[in-house]
Amino acid sequence: MASLELVLPRSFYVQDSVTVARELVGKLLVRRLEGVDLIGRIVEVEAYGGENDPASHAFRGVTDRNRLMFGVGGFAYVYFTYGKHWCFNVTTGPEGVAGAVLARALEPLRGIEVMQKNRGVKRLRDLTNGPGKLTEALGIRGELNGVDLTKEGELFICKSEEKGNFEVVVGKRVGIRFGLQKPWRFYIKDNKFVSRT
DNA sequence: TGTGTGATAGTCT
DNA sequence: GACTATCACACAT
Numbered sequence: 733m734a735s736l737e738l739v740l741p742r743s744f745y746v747q748d749s750v751t752v753a754r755e756l757v758g759k760l761l762v763r764r765l766e767g768v769d770l771i772g773r774i775v776e777v778e779a780y781g782g783e784n785d786p787a788s789h790a791f792r793g794v795t796d797r798n799r800l801m802f803g804v805g806g807f808a809y810v811y812f813t814y815g816k817h818w819c820f821n822v823t824t825g826p827e828g829v830a831g832a833v834l835a836r837a838l839e840p841l842r843g844i845e846v847m848q849k850n851r852g853v854k855r856l857r858d859l860t861n862g863p864g865k866l867t868e869a870l871g872i873r874g875e876l877n878g879v880d881l882t883k884e885g886e887l888f889i890c891k892s893e894e895k896g897n898f899e900v901v902v903g904k905r906v907g908i909r910f911g912l913q914k915p916w917r918f919y920i921k922d923n924k925f926v927s928r929t
Numbered sequence: 930t931g932t933g934t935g936a937t938a939g940t941c942t
Numbered sequence: 943g944a945c946t947a948t949c950a951c952a953c954a955t
Contacts, residue, residue: 778947787947789940797940814948815937821947834947864948907947929930 738890742882745805749824749831750916752805753779756822756833757918758896759889760841763870770846770870772838772860773892776919776926778905780821782830787911790830800878801830808887810867810877817864820872822881822889836906836917838866839925862927898923 740759745752756777763770780788782801789798789811800809800823809821809832824831838860840847847859847869860866867873872887879887899921904912906928919926 780947789947792941795941811947812939813946815939815946817937817948819947832947836947862948905947909946 738893739882739884740806740889740891742804742806745822745824745881746826747805747824749779749781749833752822752824752831753777753833753916754900754918756835756889757900757920758892758898760892761835761838761866761870762888762890763843763872764884764886765843765846765871768843768846770843771841772866772870773841774835774837774889775839775923776835776837776917778834778836778918779824779916780832780834785911785914787905787908787914788830788832790832798830801832803827805831806880806882808872808876808879808881810872810874812874814864818867818873819863820867820876834863835866836863837861837919837925837927838869839923840869857924861925 756774759774761772782790790801804827805824807823809823821832821834840859848854851869860869876887881888900918901921902915903917905917
């Protein structure tokens with residue numbers, strides 16, 4: 733289904749994280765799991781920066797966990813948090829410049845039965861309306877940390893074939909204590925799958 | 930529709 | 943030893 737020319741190229745990710753975040757809204761996240769494609773439309777994201785962003789993992793420099801954020805854009809940065817949840821990000825910017833975009837919510841499009849099974853819930857709206865929920869629904873775990881998102885493999889991102897018919901809203905980021913003044917959260921207006929309103 | 934709280938384990942100081 | 947880019951559930955409105 734996902735044709736090769738629709739997969740987003742490296743150049744898309746080698747931009748400022750805020751730019752990538754805004755552009756990522758409406759794109760399709762594809763998880764290829766045992767030959768089955770689980771697809772969700774990205775409806776909510778947040779941008780994270782480097783030394784200039786106190787909310788970012790990269791704020792205090794390179795560590796074992798965050799080093800992907802300092803590499804070239806277009807790779808999956810997957811980390812474990814709150815003792816229970818995985819969060820999925822895409823790295824952004826050129827080599828040496830820290831940045832990433834957190835996927836906060838998806839609208840389930842394909843493979844919904846598998847997502848329901850992975851999540852243990854039926855209600856469509858509860859499947860992928862949060863960063864920890866969407867990773868559980870798509871089976872995204874630490875083993876996918878570092879995957880190249882520009883290659884059509886286990887995990888990648890495509891343009892949608894349908895033309896985007898939506899309005900992107902900007903707001904404050906969620907679930908952080910610092911850097912709250914930065915309007916770096918982007919989501920689709922009135923979309924039912926956005927994590928918080 | 931919203932607020933409050935406990936669970937849980939990896940990461941960093 | 944403290945903190946966390948979260949979630950689910952309880953309970954009130």
